[in-house]
Amino acid sequence: MGWVMRQDWVDLSMLHWRLSEDAANKLSSILPDGVDLDYFEGEAWVTIVPFRMSKIRPRFLPWLPFLSNFPELNLRTYVSVNGKPGVWFLSLDTPSRSAVYIGCNWYSLPYYRSSQSMNFNLNSQDFKSIRTNSKLEVKVQRESEYTTAEASSLEAFLFERYCLVSSHRNRIHVVDVEHAPWEFATASCTISENTITTKLACGLELDLDHTNPDHCHISPGVVTKIFRSQ
Numbered sequence: 001m002g003w004v005m006r007q008d009w010v011d012l013s014m015l016h017w018r019l020s021e022d023a024a025n026k027l028s029s030i031l032p033d034g035v036d037l038d039y040f041e042g043e044a045w046v047t048i049v050p051f052r053m054s055k056i057r058p059r060f061l062p063w064l065p066f067l068s069n070f071p072e073l074n075l076r077t078y079v080s081v082n083g084k085p086g087v088w089f090l091s092l093d094t095p096s097r098s099a100v101y102i103g104c105n106w107y108s109l110p111y112y113r114s115s116q117s118m119n120f121n122l123n124s125q126d127f128k129s130i131r132t133n134s135k136l137e138v139k140v141q142r143e144s145e146y147t148t149a150e151a152s153s154l155e156a157f158l159f160e161r162y163c164l165v166s167s168h169r170n171r172i173h174v175v176d177v178e179h180a181p182w183e184f185a186t187a188s189c190t191i192s193e194n195t196i197t198t199k200l201a202c203g204l205e206l207d208l209d210h211t212n213p214d215h216c217h218i219s220p221g222v223v224t225k226i227f228r229s230q
Contacts, residue, residue, distance in 0.1 A: 003178065003225035005058050010221030011120035012051035013127070013140040015189060015213040016158060017197075019044040023207050027077060030204055031088065032167040038078040038085055040157040046077045046090070046206060047158065048136065048196055048213075050127035051221065052118060053099065070096040071116040073129045073136060075196050078157065079165055081174055086163040090200055093129050107175060107229065108168030122146075125218060129196075137192040142218050144186040154215075159184065173229045179222040187218040 019027065024044035028037040037044050050073050072094040079088040092103060093114040103111035114131035125140040149155035159182040164175040194210040 003059060003227050005056070005226040007056050007224045007226055008054040008221065009179075009224060010052050010054050011118065011125065012049060012219045012221050013125045013138070013187065013189070014158070014184070014217045014219065015048040015138070015140075015191075016215040016217075017046050017206075017208045018214050019046060020207060026204055027206070031079065032170070032172060034081060034172050035088065035165055035167070036080050038080045038157075040078075040154055044077065045158065046075065046197065046208075048194075049074045049076065050118065050125065050129070050136070050138065052120070053094075053096075070094055070099065071118045071127070071129075072096075072099070073114070073116065073127070073196070075200075078161065081163075081165055081172060084163060084174070085157075085161050086165040086174065087161050088165050090204070091134075091196065093131060093134070093196075107164070108166040108173055109164075122218075122220060134195055135193050136196050138189055138194070139192075140187050140189045140216060140218055142185045142187050146183045146185045146220075148181045148183055155184070155217075158215075175229050176227040178225040178227070182219055182222060184217040184219040187216045189213065189216045 052071050054069050074092040075090045076087050092111045095116050100111040100113050103109040114129050116129045119126045123142045128137045149159050162177050166173045191211045197206040197208050
């Protein structure tokens with residue numbers, strides 16, 4: 001079956017935290033049956049991703065600039081379904097009303113409306129997102145040359161995942177995603193405020209150092225093709 005939607009995920013930074021054993025167990029406990037928390041060398045991870053959606057359009061239809069370009073922020077972790085690695089979203093924030101509606105109703109994703117601003121170039125990103133009881137303000141600075149992930153590396157674990165996983169009415173939904181390998185650079189970041197990982201709608205509070213991620217990357221992004229939910 002062919003792809004049904006194109007989305008460009010561009011102007012990204014990615015802030016990664018490794019989870020303590022207790023936090024990983026708590027996170028695993030809120031996942032539905034059939035979805036397993038994924039580990040890299042015995043450690044589970046969560047990632048905050050500020051970025052911009054661009055040129056979103058259904059297949060065979062043109063993209064509309066006033067509907068198809070907007071900033072977004074997601075908090076994600078890493079899971080597997082029947083051994084297939086994927087991404088599980090704990091929250092997604094955007095100013096776009098249409099993205100919230102489609103994400104919630106078509107893909108069963110925890111979308112929320114928020115106020116956001118972003119400035120990006122290939123060397124840096126400034127991002128700010130605010131909604132009730134949830135805020136992120138971060139500045140990211142590139143430190144290395146752009147590259148792709150080596151096989152079996154932590155970067156491959158964090159970046160090279162080609163499906164989105166969600167649950168709705170006790171059914172697991174797996175949405176395949178097709179894109180070229182990620183290009184990224186290591187980066188440093190300064191977080192002025194971060195309450196994204198606390199008081200999540202799922203009832204989970206992650207025990208993290210909210211101002212100091214374990215790793216940070218910056219990326220120009222990828223062009224994606226989204227397939228129908230399975």
